Amino acid sequence: MIHDIIIVGAGAAGLAAAIFAGERARGRLRILLVDGAKKPGAKILVSGGGRCNVTNETVVPSDYWGGSPVIIRNVLRSFDERQTLAWMKSIGVELKLEPTGKYFPVTDSARTVLDALIARVSEVRVGLRSQVRIKEIAFTSELAELTTASGDMLRARRVIVAMGGAALPKSGSDGAGIAMLRSLGHGIVPITPALVPLTVASDQVELCRELSGVTLDARVIVKDATGRKLHDRVDSLLFTHFGISGPAALNASRHWLREEHDNPGKPAVLTIGAPQFASGDDADAWLMQRGKDNPRRHAANVLSEIFPDRLATSLAGDLPEIGKLTRGQRRTLAEKVHGFTIHVSGSRGFSFAETTAGGVELDEVNFRTMESRRVPRLHICGEILDVDGRIGGFNFQWAWASGHVAGTAAAAALIQ
Ligand SMILES: Cc1cc2nc3c(=O)[nH]c(=O)nc-3n(C[C@H](O)[C@H](O)[C@H](O)COP(=O)(O)OP(=O)(O)OC[C@H]3O[C@@H](n4cnc5c(N)ncnc54)[C@H](O)[C@@H]3O)c2cc1C
Structure with missing residues (x-):
């Protein structure tokens, strides 16, 4: 079976990309979200001390480091913190603002956020398969071919890579995605642990x-x-x-x-x-x-x-x-x-880091679509890119925003 879109990585960025691709497609596209881990969203569950600091009251580019601030600003503008609040509300996650400027679910449980995201993925008719680890991605003139660790081949017209960086490798994000994008020709800013x-x-x-x-x-x-x-x-x-x-x-x-x-x-x-x-x-x-x-x-x-x-x-x-x-x-x-x-x-080290500094060169993606400038039909979002934020919900905001751009654009490109 050929999928229209395959999203690799069901962390914050991949879940957002899947939801927004599904919303844009309204059932007209075959979309699959895969993750190598047994259960997706491990990092969401441990985030914010188990409470998940979803976003911040004020998010500006100077809260981030890495690649071009202009690209960071444009991506954040296209889905800002107010849109995150409205989006979370729309999927049933009520948030509260703490005096530090951080937003958490009123339940004080990251599980509320993860469950709502996974439920929404299913509502918008995106398939979700766990324990599907991608080993290699190749592009022919027509299709992307994704080889899984068990030797199967998945095919799609477009791919969204949301495989994360190298922080907390036991969650499933061990830097393999960065290596895959390097072998597809992407420039990589050397990675170091951050928030560690x-x-x-x-x-x-x-x-x-x-x-x-x-x-x-x-x-x-x-x-x-x-x-x-x-x-x-x-x-x-x-x-x-x-x-x-x-x-x-x-x-x-x-x-x-x-x-x-x-x-x-x-x-x-x-x-x-x-x-x-x-x-x-x-x-x-x-x-x-x-x-x-x-x-x-x-x-x-x-x-x-x-x-x-x-x-x-x-x-x-x-x-x-x-x-x-x-x-x-x-x-x-x-x-x-x-x-x-x-x-x-x-x-x-990375085992205790909350995020990754460095990653895929930011100016190698088009900020309007998060599509690779090196590999057409490949979109990239989340921590795998050369962007890292400070403590306070900024890294999730980057994941939601870049996932929103990638998911919406990948679907739009196929239904125009
Ligand atoms: C302990 C901790 C606490 C944190 N707390 C907060 C917080 O409160 N607020 C905040 O804003 N940020 C927080 N962060 C940072 C935040 O979790 C990350 O920035 C965010 O999760 C990045 O999302 P992502 O989807 O890009 O990557 P990830 O969440 O890393 O997701 C990537 C997914 O891709 C999958 N994957 C990787 N390689 C493959 C492959 N080859 N094949 C298939 N699947 C693959 C992984 O299994 C994983 O599920 C925290 C991080 C940690 C570690």
Whole structure:
């Protein structure tokens, strides 16, 4: 049997592509969605701590990194966060907005989102087959031929690739899709884990172990070896037995890791500091005032006003009472308060990453259709492309938006 459209990958992007292709086709096309995993949507189920952060109150291109911001803007515009809210409502998923700007289902269960998407796939008459792993995709002048891991051949007039990146490989997305598109002639931006916990060098392991479990709001700054600022954000940071995690570390991770990849031997510098101080001078002025207010307080006790106790004690070390600090001691302490250098050694890798930086070159797709500029009749959407967003529902918004464009365009091309 020849299908009109085969969508490979039933994650967020593939499910969206299938639904919008089905809606556009209104029963006039034979559409099949296949996934290699036993059950599709594994990543949706684990997302947002099992609650699925579907989108964000405000989504703009600067929430993303990777390829051309113009292409990212155009894709996001074609299906924006308000359309996601309306779409989710239309398939029976009621969302709530949290103070952080993140939208979650009111049930606080990612299962609600996945079940609604799968039900909609069936409503719009798209077939869904699990445990169909595609090994190879080839294009003849007429058709796409997809070879499965069990040796079967599937044929389609158009293909939508939504195979994800390499993050969380146990979910079924292990980078195989990227290799397939490379062999079809696509340029690939080298991939690195993103939104991933960071590990520290041996000289700071003990410190992180001591602080393990401590969370704080921190300003995390990443600068390259020349001092150029790559990242500067305030988020919640968590110390762990191996290093740092929490949104602050995850959001910073792609910048540190990209720099390590692009400029080996010239590591970026990552600092964490108290968010209220814009500079070491500000922190120094604050310490000086505290010294005047109550010179007999110990330095650690003063720092515990702005840091959790364990971190305050660790930063102050065996410094004496605040009033007895020399100018040099106070200055050094102020610099640490503003930006304490974490000696990052690497990351926990793709197995612990929420997304992938790098992927298929973005300017090799037409943003109006997500059709490949290299391989006609092939559409590409989701994480497999060179786009990664920060924490907050941005990666799903990219998946929904790019899936919407790909699905709608692939169906439209066949029923015109
Ligand atoms: C722990 C975790 C939490 C996250 N939380 C959030 C969150 O709350 N909000 C947010 O916006 N983002 C979150 N993300 C990121 C988000 O899940 C991804 O950006 C999104 O799932 C990407 O969608 P996708 O469809 O492009 O890829 P995927 O979800 O990776 O789906 C790809 C699908 O393709 C299938 N596949 C791969 N190769 C083949 C093959 N050869 N043959 C057949 N099928 C194949 C896979 O089995 C998989 O089902 C989280 C990610 C993780 C890992």
